[in-house]
């Protein structure tokens with residue numbers, strides 16, 4: 434199973450490509466490039482044949498789990514299968530060949546697409562205006578917090594706190610602190626929802642906003658959402674929605690209709706861009722009318738003589754990303770939305786919810802979570818009762834690898850002990866869900882009968898159980 438480094442396969446003189454001879458003499462190069470920048474020694478690149486090159490990288494790619502190879506129920510991340518047609522469309526030369534410095538008159542087509550994508554996101558979310566600039570969800574959070582700061586500064590109000598539920602994603606307190614706010618934790622109640630009494634108690638005129646995730650990271654819709662938004666608004670605060678879980682809401686309900694003032698989208702999660710390797714992503718922000726002036730620039734506008742990029746917005750927080758944001762992620766979202774249409778989008782959310790509840794129902798007695806209720810697009814189970822057999826959520830996650838399944842999210846949300854957070858998404862068949870359920874049932878049985886099997890898993894992967902701290906501090910990259 435082990436694969437040597439490509440440098441170790443080097444044999445002098447072998448080459449995977451045939452390049453034309455250089456037709457510029459060395460003395461001439463020196464005329465164009467300062468000598469100090471020229472390489473003194475030839476770079477020690479690997480010398481291998483084309484088949485060796487292709488086999489090397491194909492083998493490496495097969496050591497990884499991906500949505501294209503395995504079920505990937507990583508909670509909160511929405512690892513849905515990404516239809517290849519979106520890749521094909523965004524790879525068209527008309528898109529790839531665009532240059533960001535082309536004048537607007539030459540790029541009316543792409544501006545039209547960006548404009549329409551904003552309008553579709555507004556329609557789905559019920560917000561009044563969207564900017565496509567931020568490059569990821571966390572970046573959208575930060576941009577939004579900067580907008581809120583600018584808004585309250587202009588109003589002359591000093592509001593330095595942001596309320597964040599204890600079930601929230603770690604980026605929420607991080608973004609608010611980066612923007613200069615103090616994060617204040619709100620408790621959850623027994624139902625896994627925001628504790629309204631606690632919210633009443635801590636809400637005051639120093640709070641700029643609440644950062645809500647809906648459905649929350651336990652997969653539950655806040656049934657009291659209208660009360661929550663009212664409590665915040667009554668004291669002059671605003672409601673921010675972390676839109677990472679939009680895959681549960683689309684076509685069913687709209688944040689703008691239940692009191693959200695500002696939110697971000699994770700196009701790479703909800704709207705089908707392959708992710709998980711660290712990018713590129715896209716985290717557009719949407720706002721209600723009164724926050725429009727603060728949106729990051731440029732915004733795509735439609736004027737009588739065509740589409741244009743509007744940067745003349747004096748109150749804007751400015752640019753947060755070069756050019757138009759991560760254009761090709763936006764393009765994929767556009768294709769995905771156009772292909773699915775209004776009805777398709779709603780079906781995505783409905784199917785995601787049904788899949789999560791199917792899994793929850795079949796597994797909740799074997800991995801009991803403190804909350805036994807219908808969930809939305811993801812469910813949180815717990816391995817707490819496995820501790821007496823010496824087994825933790827991590828061991829179960831490792832054992833799942835032997836079944837060819839990517840582990841779910843673990844130890845998040847923080848308020849569930851030994852959490853296993855499962856988000857199957859709408860793209861998996863019933864057979865795949867059943868295979869996952871039967872793997873987890875089998876693991877539960879193994880924990881009873883032969884816990885070492887689970888404790889020492891995985892047994893079939895190219896890298897077995899590693900010491901995670903050591904692997905992190907002293908990575909061993911040699912095969």
Ligand SMILES: *Cc1c(COP(=O)(O)O)cnc(C)c1O
Nearest residue numbers: 509569570571602604675677699
């Ligand atoms: C993924 C996620 C984020 C952060 O989004 P990125 O695009 O990864 O920066 C924030 N909140 C929740 C709930 C998430 O799942």
